[in-house]
Amino acid sequence: MDKTYTPSDIEQDWYQHWESNGYFKPSEDPDAEPYCIMIPPPNVTGTLHMGHAFQDTIMDALIRYHRMLGHNTLWQPGTDHAGIATQMVVERQLNAEGKDRHDLGREKFLERVWEWKEESGGQITQQLRRLGASPDWTKERFTMDEGMSDAVTEVFEQLFDEDLIYRGKRLVNWDPVFHTALSDLEVLNEEEQGHMWHFRYPVADDNGNATDDYLVVATTRPETMLGDSGVAVHPMDERFSHLVGKNILLPLVDRLIPIVTDEHADPEKGTGCVKITPAHDFNDYEVGQRNNLEMINIFTIDAAINNNAPEKYRGMDRYDARKAIVADLDALGLLDEVKDHTLQVPRGDRSGAVVEPYLTDQWYVAIEELAKPAIEAVDDGRIKFVPDNYKNMYYSWMNDINDWCISRQLWWGHRIPAWYDENDKIYVGKSEAAVREKYSLADDIALRQDEDVLDTWFSSGLWPFSTIGWPEKTQDLETFYPGNVLVTGFDIIFFWVARMIMFGMKFMDGEVPFKEVYIHGLVRDGEGQKMSKSKGNVIDPLDVIDGISLEDLLEKRTGNMMQPHLAEKISKATKKQFPDGIPAYGTDALRFTFATQASTGRDVRFDLQRIEGNRNFCNKIWNAARYVLMQTEDKDVGLNADDAIELSLADRWILSQLQKTTAEVSEHFEKYRFDLASKALYEFTWGEYCDWYLELSKPVLFNDDGSEASKRGTRRTLVRVFDTLLKLLHPIMPFITEEIWQTIKPLVGNSNDTIMLEPYPVVDESQIDQTASDDLEWVKTFIIGIRKIRSEMDIPPSKPLPILLQNWTETDKTRFETNSIFINSLAKIESAQWLTDGDDAPESATALCGDMQILIPLAGLIDKDAEIARLTKEIEKVQKNLAGVEGRLKNPSFTDKAPEAVVNQVRQQAEEQSAALTQLQQQLEKIKAM
Incomplete structure (x- = not known):
């Protein structure tokens, strides 16, 4: 063996040896118990981050453990096509060329995406290899490959034929940049500072004219008032009971809208009156449904004002319209007040644009029927969450579930297998030819396919069975479904875990897709903060494995950053944290670090x-x-x-x-x-x-x-x-x-x-052998006691020591004599004298081994004056350090402003310094007494 451990010299060679010899494949032993884990498919656009590295370390440890137990193991790898993320990457490439996807057309654009996928799509799987991950790469799947696409089409058709998939006009999260509906997971709600505008809405008389009476409503989005179709008050709020049933004359629009009662209006909040815009707010949509209010969409797909609004505002961007509307209402004397307000702003996770609730035709899964058996599977223990408390998060969503919007207005993804005739009648099948045969349609009936694609979560929800052959009845499907455990983060329990359970039980004859769900925490930085590029605290796991210079690390963190002040801040923090860059630690050290912190559910x-x-x-x-x-x-x-x-x-x-x-x-x-x-x-x-x-x-x-x-x-x-x-x-x-x-x-x-x-x-x-354990623990205690005295008294380890033994038993004596070969060698004993009752002992340093006292006479072993001088100097040094630490803790500007972890670290230093001071002072007194 080499004298020095160098991870880079061994890791890649061994990985290539394992993979080339097929050691990651299932054993295919018919008598071996199967053990299967499905990898949460990373985005094909992605690169390995700390969350992946942590999660995949856990999965690989489980697979390697069960492989060594003799189980027939399958760790199923693959990647997700990541609809909007992948389309965004390729569209940016086109933009750099001065083009957009419409210049290419759908077919050519998709060819371009596939080309990019072939060139760059394997990056994350290569990085997983660097981490030592041992899935069966020969079974690697991609959510857009032929077999999985067949599974997606099969599921869609079956659900449609059972009336569990339908098309309807509903409110969705709308991204005005990418012009598509988004799932809740694709929307980031961020706290931002804004305003709350209070407007006076005039009450109308029986002839529809404005009166002097008015209701004050509050809103953070004044532009949406153009689409108001009602004002709601609480049914028990006596302040407004005389107005219920009357109308408001909506300012600027001059449309009569009713005053209705609804429990959504909270008498304790704001004015107690709530403007209702059913086409542009999810809560208002529900109020509108309950009260039969009109749905008025006032936005275009770009979030500009459309022709349903007064002519003055048409074509305005929503925020330009906001300014104009506020100014116009103020001019009419209808602006009551404006307050600063902190609000949650929904933004598309890819575009960064503020998402709008938007009324549009979309495809939906009627989810309630699928949810019931999935809830029962957790209720009766067929699926267990680890830790158990995460099942409550699962229940909270499943018991209050809404139909799932599955259509996306993109080109990259599984195109919805639905066709329309000239009357917009819908036909669903695997292809146009299959549709014509299924519905007995003549060739002269023109059909056009739906332009939309399916939500990425639709295909990934089929992952546990589509990856191993379904809808074909393959041997892998029979052997490895259901899987044993799903390893994932809590943040996708709703969006992925629940949907896999629902789809798995629906299409696999009621069989759950996995028996346990192990939920791990998030990987944060050393201060407990979430890792993000804007904070400059992201650490690439490959940089930890291979090492990275400070120069390259700075380029990585700030190279493409547009805000100079933020780049400067991150650069300064990085130089302070990693003045010499990050050394190469190797894969095993990284994996072991993750394992040591993998406590169930904790970050x-x-x-x-x-x-x-x-x-x-x-x-x-x-x-x-x-x-x-x-x-x-x-x-x-x-x-x-x-x-x-x-x-x-x-x-x-x-x-x-x-x-x-x-x-x-x-x-x-x-x-x-x-x-x-x-x-x-x-x-x-x-x-x-x-x-x-x-x-x-x-x-x-x-x-x-x-x-x-x-x-x-x-x-x-x-x-x-x-x-x-x-x-x-x-x-x-x-x-x-x-x-x-x-x-x-x-x-x-x-x-x-x-x-x-x-x-x-x-x-x-x-x-x-408990006897051996007890005897050896005695030997260890004996040796440790003598070593402690040597350390305290600054006696060289090599100096043989005479010892005296007091208050001993025959067991102690037998253990000492039987194991003297170990004691004499490791404790460096010169001689041992067994004192009996009445024997006087000289001034000695003492250690205990059970009830027996180990005495080391100090006379002749140490230079008393030199030891007093050494201890005095050491005490002064510790006192100075302790004063400095305590001074920091007494300074409010430090304790109040420094991160809690840093303050706790300083407190721990103070305790350690104080304990060391006490010990040194006791030693000094003992030496002086000699």
């Missing part, structure tokens, strides 16, 4: 200090491997079963601890507690195996008087425990474990080609 705070620690963990494993090889290569490691084996206390202890760790890790994997599994592996690897067992092996292996049977036993234990440990670590840290395992597999008599196909370790109850 992940990602900072480089954690990954630095886990890179050190990789180094620790590497160095342990080098020690194991040095002690075992070309030596007798007990492969011959007939040779005598003698196990030391340390051997029996580490074998026992290994069984406990194996049980613990397996239990945590089964419960999706990757954080606890990682913790158990870290503590065993670093604390028990490396820090203790490797040291405890040396007195046996380096003892010239020791028997060959004992050395053989320790060498065998060294290598076999390490072999098992690498297998336990492999699902989380695939590369380093494979590299090391290849070097030690001959030492355990193994000729398998890869660790990933090795059986996952299981507990051997016969090796659990």
